[in-house]
Amino acid sequence: MQMKMGMEIQGRSGRWSVLRSSPGRRLRLWLGLLACGPGLAFATCDTVAFSSSGVDMGRKGYTSLPRADIAGYKLVGARGVTLRAVCDDTPDTRQIRVDALVADDTPGLVRWSSTAARAGDIGAARMVVQQATAGGHEVPMTFTPVGGTTSTITPGPLTLAGAGMLVLDLRAVPRDTDARKNVLVNLQIQTLVKSSGFAPSAETPFRLDLGMTVP
């Protein structure tokens, strides 16, 4: 893959034929590969995108919210989004870094962003990967939170307990096709507010930012 990328750069600059026909071709190729060394660990992904860049939970009346299954919280709502990553490589594992989450005291929950006006610690969210697929094949996965231990491998659902690394195991997916190159991660975002110690007397907007990166 690294070779291909290097040649694309050369080709764009009109040097493709020169590179192949030059007497010093082998030397220059090695020099190019050495220069590319730091980049060898990275995939090249043309597309990494959520199905929607913004999820609006809408206006929710506090009293009418149902209790969630997490003690002390009421469920504002749950929305599903899909992360789609289209890459050029066919590794055995695909790593997806989960960013911008702040761990809360409650295991498995993440706080609302500090940008949430008046939100404070009145709410939290739970991120659950329902399923991950590669080329239509369901794949197992693990999650390793920052400073934490890796979870048991599972086909889902898998709770993202804060920032960390989501690793998809693609070994069961054929390598000789494009299946490993097309990854879908179905994510459910459950938004919660505290059911005690919080009684809104005015509109309380909230915001939660989530980032996922394919390194």
Add this chain to the structure above:
Amino acid sequence: MFKRSLIAGAVLSVSLGAHAVGANISVTGTVTPDACTIALGNNGNVDYGTLTASVVRSYDLWFGTHYTLPNKDIAIEVNCPSATRVGLSVLDNRATTKENGLTRPGIKFGLGLSGTQPIGFYEIQTHSIQIGLTRGGTPNNAGSSLIRDMSGGPWIYQSSDVPSGYPAHSSPQVAGWPQPRANTYAYVNLSIPLGDSITSTSYARRTNDETRYGTALDQRVNDMLDYRLSVDRVADRPTTETSGSVHALPRYASTSLGITDRQNGGRSYYAEITGSLLATSAGWGFSPYAVQDTFGVVRTGDVVGLKVMTPQGPVWSGPGGSAAVPSLQAYRPSRVEASLDAGAIDIDVGNPLQVVQPGRGAVVRMEMDARRVRRVLLGVVDALGRPLPKGLPVLRRNGALFSSTAQGGRVMVDHMTEGVPLYVELAPGRRCLLQDIRTRPRAADGLFESGSAVCR
């Protein structure tokens, strides 16, 4: 060439180092205090279908000026997520289409315009079955209040239970607030109309350890008399309370009589008479209502007892031929109208509708030029006893044409005055005089007198 390749490789390295691709997502929303929801049955539509003018005219008259369409029922459902007190504010979105005399807010609602003319109005009355069970709290009513400024801001609850200024959950029409003290409140209300003017109301409710129930009967006999009978009792206690009241409007005063009898001892009575005497240089009159700062007097000519509709309700002209209009809206049009219903069949009013727009503090004088008249349908024959031909002019003494002969020689005389000669023009320049005029009194349900005459 070597140098260029090296440079290209270095650029490639930097590019790859920054090539990690990611995506961001923002989850947003708003948590709000809860408001009750209100829903109207049939999406708030009350549909009378297509009504022809003849059908409309077949309905009863309201004060002789409006036809009353049959009542229609519509459900109003208020749902609250928790125990709340609920207030309903009814807004008229067609208030500007009400007739000028119907200005009391919350009583009558506009129906729109036909061209520039108001079509009419409608009223809202509660006749329904309500059954509910709530689990929540009842605020300590001592010193509590729900207030809102006139600009339509949020409802504010003030009590010893909730900090002052606690904003209530509100919408433009419904307001409530969380109750601080747990309680159970169950109630049943049953209100049944037993005709156009009589209503039966029963209720039962349970709060804490007390069950209270009662029933009442209200009837509006006419626009001058209504009464109410009621019985109220708390279960398992000798607390039956029976009361009755009568409210009468005998033209020139408002009277109320009432009695309350309590099982545990005590009986109370009350009687009240209110009214006003209004005397101005334009005339004087009585009013059953209090006189406000802007008022008027209607001169009704020589007619006593003519009912006049005013913004506050009906008044009647007194012995002086004047009716007091106790209140008029300052700087806004007010409608004052003679009520020409069945009781005024023999009254002719030259100017029955007055629309005035006085300044504040003004005393408005209005002239209706009313007089009592006799309307007589005569069967006229000639000297040989034959009915007069159809289509001949009928004249008064000064030659003024006022009618013509109809089929069978019938002549309608709208103002029959004793001693005033009436003529029929048989041919140009040839008249005969109605003589031997004999009349019969108007029947109870008749519109005019009848009689006979001979034209010679």
